[in-house]
Amino acid sequence: MAIRLGDVAPNFFATTTEGPIDFHQWLGNSWGVLFSHPADFTPVCTTELGFLAKLRGEFDKRNVKVIAISVDPLDAHTGWIKDINETQSTTVNFPLIADPDKQVASLYDMIHPNADDKATVRSVFVIGPDKKIKLMLTYPASTGRNFAELLRVIDSVQLTANYKVATPGNWVDGEDCIVTPAVSDHDAQRLFPKGLRRVKPYLRYTPQPNR
Ligand code: BEZ
Numbered sequence: 001m002a003i004r005l006g007d008v009a010p011n012f013f014a015t016t017t018e019g020p021i022d023f024h025q026w027l028g029n030s031w032g033v034l035f036s037h038p039a040d041f042t043p044v045c046t047t048e049l050g051f052l053a054k055l056r057g058e059f060d061k062r063n064v065k066v067i068a069i070s071v072d073p074l075d076a077h078t079g080w081i082k083d084i085n086e087t088q089s090t091t092v093n094f095p096l097i098a099d100p101d102k103q104v105a106s107l108y109d110m111i112h113p114n115a116d117d118k119a120t121v122r123s124v125f126v127i128g129p130d131k132k133i134k135l136m137l138t139y140p141a142s143t144g145r146n147f148a149e150l151l152r153v154i155d156s157v158q159l160t161a162n163y164k165v166a167t168p169g170n171w172v173d174g175e176d177c178i179v180t181p182a183v184s185d186h187d188a189q190r191l192f193p194k195g196l197r198r199v200k201p202y203l204r205y206t207p208q209p210n211r
Helices: 023-027 043-054 056-061 074-088 103-107 147-162 185-191
Strands: 013-016 019-022 031-037 064-070 096-098 122-127 133-139 177-179 197-200 203-206
Touching (some): 023 064, 043 056, 122 147, 133 147, 185 203
Antiparallel strands (some): 031 122
């Protein structure tokens, strides 16, 4: 069944390059990002995993655990990680799930048969500490993901989770946020002591609350 925003991220047991995991236990109280990669020893995926490894500090700062999956066996992953480390001048520092039976890929609907019936598309699932799906992205195999955009959307969903704000189009960290329509002007004065800029009754801005 398709996964939708707000659903509990399906739990699974899997073999990874950092040992066996129970996914929900592994997440603990952290946020999580699950990335699918079409196949081992492929060029776009190699660059993506290199970028991810280099950005580990940015994910740690946001209390986000990173885990990747590719529908290849563990021994292939081990060889591929050596290549990633060598070619991308980094050290892969997160687990890579081995999923040769495509159990996790099927559970998360990562195989889109009209695109490719064997490899996964490039899926991203952002999961909250409540284990619920907060955000999903789907890219074709031929397009590498933009990790600055991924960090941007994590910042946005974390702001929404922690404060009653949304973020406008093209928002980046540090810019004004939008007070959600569910918050009355009266409550907004209390919730957002940094101020309220009222453009229309439904369009109200406040400085980013966690800055
Ligand atoms: C890649 O990661 O380079 C790739 C994988 C599958 C199809 C196209 C590109």
